[in-house]
Amino acid sequence: MEQVVHYWAEKGISGFTIFKFRLRRQDGQPLLTTNQVQFSYGRVPQSVSEIRGLVCEDITGGQEDIPIPATNLVDDPPVAPTGYKYCKSIQVAKNVKLPTNVPGCNCNGKCVDPRTCACARLNGSDFPYVSRDGGRLIEAKDVVFECGPNCGCGPDCLNRTSQRGLKYRLEVFRTPKKGWAVRSWDFIPSGAPVCEYTGILMHTEDTDSVSENNYIFDIDCLQTMRGLGGRERRFGDVSVPTIISSDRHDDLRSESVPEFCIDAGSTGNIARFINHSCEPNLFVQCVLSSHHDIKLARVMLFAADNIPPLQELTYDYGYALDSVYGPDGKIKQMACYCGAPDCRKRLF
Numbered sequence: 334m335e336q337v338v339h340y341w342a343e344k345g346i347s348g349f350t351i352f353k354f355r356l357r358r359q360d361g362q363p364l365l366t367t368n369q370v371q372f373s374y375g376r377v378p379q380s381v382s383e384i385r386g387l388v389c390e391d392i393t394g395g396q397e398d399i400p401i402p403a404t405n406l407v408d409d410p411p412v413a414p415t416g417y418k419y420c421k422s423i424q425v426a427k428n429v430k431l432p433t434n435v436p437g438c439n440c441n442g443k444c445v446d447p448r449t450c451a452c453a454r455l456n457g458s459d460f461p462y463v464s465r466d467g468g469r470l471i472e473a474k475d476v477v478f479e480c481g482p483n484c485g486c487g488p489d490c491l492n493r494t495s496q497r498g499l500k501y502r503l504e505v506f507r508t509p510k511k512g513w514a515v516r517s518w519d520f521i522p523s524g525a526p527v528c529e530y531t532g533i534l535m536h537t538e539d540t541d542s543v544s545e546n547n548y549i550f551d552i553d554c555l556q557t558m559r560g561l562g563g564r565e566r567r568f569g570d571v572s573v574p575t576i577i578s579s580d581r582h583d584d585l586r587s588e589s590v591p592e593f594c595i596d597a598g599s600t601g602n603i604a605r606f607i608n609h610s611c612e613p614n615l616f617v618q619c620v621l622s623s624h625h626d627i628k629l630a631r632v633m634l635f636a637a638d639n640i641p642p643l644q645e646l647t648y649d650y651g652y653a654l655d656s657v658y659g660p661d662g663k664i665k666q667m668a669c670y671c672g673a674p675d676c677r678k679r680l681f
């Protein structure tokens with residue numbers, strides 16, 4: 334057993350206090366390597382042959398740089414996820430016209446000076462990310478302005494942190510009560526981008542209101558921020574983009590139904606398998622990079638905490654109770670099985 338030789342407190346990236354301990358190995362104590370560590374959630378498999386209940390080696394069919402296996406230790410016989418097509422990037426419905434790309438910044442290589450980078454200035458004259466661990470978001474914002482196709486910087490620019498695809502080894506696994514779910518085999522640091530929510534970008538009014546679709550994500554950046562109760566963010570904070578005029582703010586505020594949504598029912602990526610929790614470890618962040626229309630923002634999921642390997646990844650779906658209606662016009666309810674101590678007991 335190691336000895337604690339020193340301990341101290343530090344401010345973490347998200348402002349919380351982190352307690353750190355320096356340990357000293359005792360004489361003759363063997364080295365501990367990470368593959369000997371047993372996480373309380375189980376043991377991370379070291380190879381495909383070690384994965385228990387494997388039903389699919391890679392649900393992405395090679396589209397992502399890192400394969401995503403699916404496991405099922407619940408059903409007998411075990412089944413794999415079906416009924417959709419994996420697609421790593423967003424598809425745009427024929428009747429949706431994306432706005433033209435904005436001019437972007439004039440930086441070269443990587444953006445470093447927030448006073449001269451036009452994209453940094455849109456974020457309140459600072460970069461929204463720190464470079465640690467390949468880029469971590471400092472705090473949740475109404476919207477994050479990243480560099481885009483017309484910017485002078487290259488793909489390694491810190492202000493493109495959410496554009497680099499999956500970084501962590503993810504797994505889709507079957508649960509007894511919530512269907513499929515997602516976890517990571519790697520530790521995910523707080524503020525790290527986990528994945529984008531992809532699917533078909535479409536007009537909300539074009540969604541099929543008759544058949545059940547549990548995979549629709551309404552693009553509603555301001556509502557998303559209001560939903561982050563614990564973060565105490567208020568409309569009008571420094572990060573509200575000046576590019577959105579105050580008239581536009583009022584417009585967005587009064588709109589009860591967002592104009593656009595992402596439908597991942599038939600086509601989508603790993604995000605479509607991420608469940609809701611009343612105490613989530615991910616949060617939703619709207620990101621604008623090529624154009625500046627907040628109604629068509631990209632939807633990213635970031636780590637809200639340091640997430641240990643094998644903990645289920647979840648975000649708050651943000652439904653108000655009794656806000657969902659069925660095709661018969663009656664209020665629909667769905668039980669929540671997130672298991673959090675303060676679970677609201679219903680998703681909606």
Ligand SMILES: C[S@@+](CC[C@H](N)C(=O)[O-])C[C@H]1O[C@@H](n2cnc3c(N)ncnc32)[C@H](O)[C@@H]1O
Nearest residue numbers: 511512513547548605606607608609669670671
């Ligand atoms: C976007 S999908 C998530 C993936 C889904 N579990 C699957 O099997 O494909 C949303 C659906 O998952 C289920 N779900 C997600 N979170 C849940 C929770 N906390 N409790 C119960 N069901 C949940 C509900 O059926 C919900 O409509």
